[in-house]
Amino acid sequence: VALLLRHLGYAPQAARIEEAVAADLEARGEAPRSTDEIGDALAARVC
Numbered sequence: 035v036a037l038l039l040r041h042l043g044y045a046p047q048a049a050r051i052e053e054a055v056a057a058d059l060e061a062r063g064e065a066p067r068s069t070d071e072i073g074d075a076l077a078a079r080v081c
Contacts, residue, residue, distance in 0.1 A: 054079035 036055075039048040054076050062075070 050080055
């Protein structure tokens, strides 16, 4: 998603998503989670 946003000229929004992913990985590491759980966690960080 961030790559598409950056391509469309939405660099600040892309950076926000990338920051959310990095923060989530740092906080949760390799803990097993479902796709829904990861998506919800990222959405909570972005919104």
